[in-house]
Amino acid sequence: IALTGVGLRVIDVSNVIIRNLKINKVLADAGDHIGVQAANRVWIDHVELWSDQSHDKDYYDGLLDLTHGVYAASITNSYLHDHWKASLVGHSDSNESEDKAIQVTYAFNKWQNLNSRTPSFRFGHGHIFNNYFVSNNDGINTRVGAELLVQNNVFESVKKPLYSTDNGYANASGNDFSGASSTALSTSWSSVGYSYSLTATSSVKSYVNSNAGAKLSF
Numbered sequence: 001i002a003l004t005g006v007g008l009r010v011i012d013v014s015n016v017i018i019r020n021l022k023i024n025k026v027l028a029d030a031g032d033h034i035g036v037q038a039a040n041r042v043w044i045d046h047v048e049l050w051s052d053q054s055h056d057k058d059y060y061d062g063l064l065d066l067t068h069g070v071y072a073a074s075i076t077n078s079y080l081h082d083h084w085k086a087s088l089v090g091h092s093d094s095n096e097s098e099d100k101a102i103q104v105t106y107a108f109n110k111w112q113n114l115n116s117r118t119p120s121f122r123f124g125h126g127h128i129f130n131n132y133f134v135s136n137n138d139g140i141n142t143r144v145g146a147e148l149l150v151q152n153n154v155f156e157s158v159k160k161p162l163y164s165t166d167n168g169y170a171n172a173s174g175n176d177f178s179g180a181s182s183t184a185l186s187t188s189w190s191s192v193g194y195s196y197s198l199t200a201t202s203s204v205k206s207y208v209n210s211n212a213g214a215k216l217s218f
Contacts, residue, residue, distance in 0.1 A: 089119055
């Protein structure tokens with residue numbers, strides 16, 4: 001299924017699965033391509049989200065934003081590309097009381113030709129593993145108290161692959177920064193609350209290129 005100019009809203013609900021969709025060019029007045037708010041147990045898998053960078057950064061909103069205390073959300077095997085503001089987690093520096101509950105996982109996704117928020121976290125916790133980032137202006141941004149576990153990702157042509165703003169933290173291991181480096185403040189946090197297996201960093205690029213996006217056959 002492909003949607004142009006029309007996005008999805010997931011608000012104050014539980015147990016939601018979104019799979020095998022393509023969504024593009026949702027104008028800012030209509031909101032994000034996919035917007036998740038105050039929801040829990042949300043799985044977004046094998047989606048492709050994009051627009052263009054021919055317009056200014058506010059012509060479109062986010063590709064995939066998760067806000068207002070989203071808990072137990074996972075974004076997997078997806079392709080986010082050609083956009084200004086990719087994925088924001090936590091919408092305001094003044095919303096700690098709600099957003100400290102945030103828990104979001106990104107795994108096996110491809111991020112390409114994006115300007116910022118790849119992703120950007122405020123508060124809460126995030127697990128980012130086995131993603132492939134290529135030709136992005138910005139990298140993972142951990143902000144205002146967020147704690148991230150960042151494992152076995154591959155970055156190519158990304159200026160700031162992992163960095164902090166206003167006391168955000170990351171526990172990073174096994175990443176290939178392609179000659180760049182992490183400048184994020186350090187944390188030992190690793191309690192993601194579920195079991196998982198890491199793909200070797202050397203295999204991430206080929207795996208993600210083969211699998212990310214709306215490629216399922218039902």
